[in-house]
Amino acid sequence: MSQPTVVLDPTAGTTPSDRTRNHRPPSLVGVTVGLLDINKPRGDVFLDRVAERLGEQGATVLRYTKPTFTKPAPVDLRHEIATQCAAVIEALAD
Amino acid sequence: MLDGTTRAADEVVAVVPPALVECTVEKVAVNAVMAGCRPEYLPVVLAALEAVCTDEFNMHGILATTMGVGPVLVVNGPVASRIGMNSGVNALGQGNRANVTIGRAVQLVVRNVGGGAPGGIDRATHGSMAKLGFCFAEDEAGSPWTTLSEDRGFDRSQDVVTAFCGEGPRILVDQKSRSADSLVRALAEGLRSSVSPRVMMGMDVMLVLSPEHMSRFRDAGWDRNRFMAELSGHLTVNVDDVLAGAGGIEEGLPEGFAGMALPKFRPGGLLVVHAGGPAGLFSAIVGGWLNGPMGSEPTSREITP
Numbered sequence: 001m002s003q004p005t006v007v008l009d010p011t012a013g014t015t016p017s018d019r020t021r022n023h024r025p026p027s028l029v030g031v032t033v034g035l036l037d038i039n040k041p042r043g044d045v046f047l048d049r050v051a052e053r054l055g056e057q058g059a060t061v062l063r064y065t066k067p068t069f070t071k072p073a074p075v076d077l078r079h080e081i082a083t084q085c086a087a088v089i090e091a092l093a094d
Numbered sequence: 095m096l097d098g099t100t101r102a103a104d105e106v107v108a109v110v111p112p113a114l115v116e117c118t119v120e121k122v123a124v125n126a127v128m129a130g131c132r133p134e135y136l137p138v139v140l141a142a143l144e145a146v147c148t149d150e151f152n153m154h155g156i157l158a159t160t161m162g163v164g165p166v167l168v169v170n171g172p173v174a175s176r177i178g179m180n181s182g183v184n185a186l187g188q189g190n191r192a193n194v195t196i197g198r199a200v201q202l203v204v205r206n207v208g209g210g211a212p213g214g215i216d217r218a219t220h221g222s223m224a225k226l227g228f229c230f231a232e233d234e235a236g237s238p239w240t241t242l243s244e245d246r247g248f249d250r251s252q253d254v255v256t257a258f259c260g261e262g263p264r265i266l267v268d269q270k271s272r273s274a275d276s277l278v279r280a281l282a283e284g285l286r287s288s289v290s291p292r293v294m295m296g297m298d299v300m301l302v303l304s305p306e307h308m309s310r311f312r313d314a315g316w317d318r319n320r321f322m323a324e325l326s327g328h329l330t331v332n333v334d335d336v337l338a339g340a341g342g343i344e345e346g347l348p349e350g351f352a353g354m355a356l357p358k359f360r361p362g363g364l365l366v367v368h369a370g371g372p373a374g375l376f377s378a379i380v381g382g383w384l385n386g387p388m389g390s391e392p393t394s395r396e397i398t399p
Contacts, residue, residue, distance in 0.1 A: 008124045010206040012115040068388040070155030 029058035034085035098133030108147035110208035129199035162222035170243035171253035174231035183371035197227030253397035274314035282328030298382035
């Protein structure tokens with residue numbers, strides 16, 4: 001009788017967990033929105049304009065910056081944004 | 095494959111980006127088999143993964159960047175010849191099982207275990223063959239200089255793999271220089287265009303000197319230190335030539351740098367390796383990516399059984 005074939009998995013064998021997105025706020029009045037600058041050139045140009053537009057719609061805007069665009073945002077920064085804001089906009093750049 | 099290492103199959107080798115998954119020796123071995131490695135290559139693959147999966151090397155960012163860079167692996171020490179690595183003819187190309195499969199195994203682990211698939215976290219605009227697998231050995235026996243690993247603080251008797259974040263190689267031609275002084279000037283001129291003539295100090299480079307180019311420096315009695323000093327002297331750039339707007343080109347350094355002379359590469363940002371076939375008055379340039387704590391640091395690890 002032949003030996004059973006064993007197939008080895010080259011992957012991590014994990015699957016990403018599903019997370020439900022927060023509902024979009026029906027209005028921006030009084031909503032705190034975080035703007036995350038990933039620290040690439042001219043990202044601030046884009047975010048300055050976004051901040052202006054959000055302010056016109058009654059949102060409170062908080063600004064954050066990643067230490068470097070080449071690495072994920074540090075856990076502490078993500079926690080700070082999550083606890084202080086109802087929504088976040090991240091700016092790419094160039 | 096697991097017979098190639100003394101390490102336990104369930105030992106965690108590294109936490110692999112981008113998903114930050116703990117990766118065991120066995121999981122690396124599975125991917126090494128898929129890459130086509132022989133068991134004796136496994137210790138090199140394991141050490142390379144340890145180097146690549148560090149915060150300073152920043153494999154997550156290297157995957158995610160739109161630049162087509164990947165881990166370029168240089169092997170030093172007796173292990174290279176023991177496992178049949180190529181440091182000679184076509185060292186950066188195809189045809190040598192160890193060179194090709196070690197680099198491929200590392201990439202497969204990052205992709206399969208870490209989840210770094212092209213089009214997912216990997217956002218490279220063009221990509222490059224450095225993302226498929228780029229690994230070679232330094233020609234130590236044929237070099238009059240200290241090795242890359244010695245330059246990085248290791249002993250010549252140690253087996254070491256160095257990971258450098260780089261693109262594919264490009265050829266730098268100089269077939270006419272007969273003196274060390276002429277050749278070093280030509281190499282500097284070529285190196286100034288690494289990545290872009292208008293990128294200064296922010297990105298490192300690897301220079302792979304061919305044996306025929308090396309012979310110019312050997313004949314002149316230059317050691318590595320003399321070569322690096324002479325080369326650095328020719329890599330100082332008049333910033334006015336690379337300011338934003340200079341020559342009608344909007345890319346470039348901000349106006350605040352006007353009037354300055356700056357080095358093309360940061361201190362330590364120029365890695366020099368000796369490899370290649372015995373004929374050919376060419377060297378190879380491997381352009382880098384954002385360096386230092388903001389990007390990627392060249393990272394070396396000792397290869398252990």
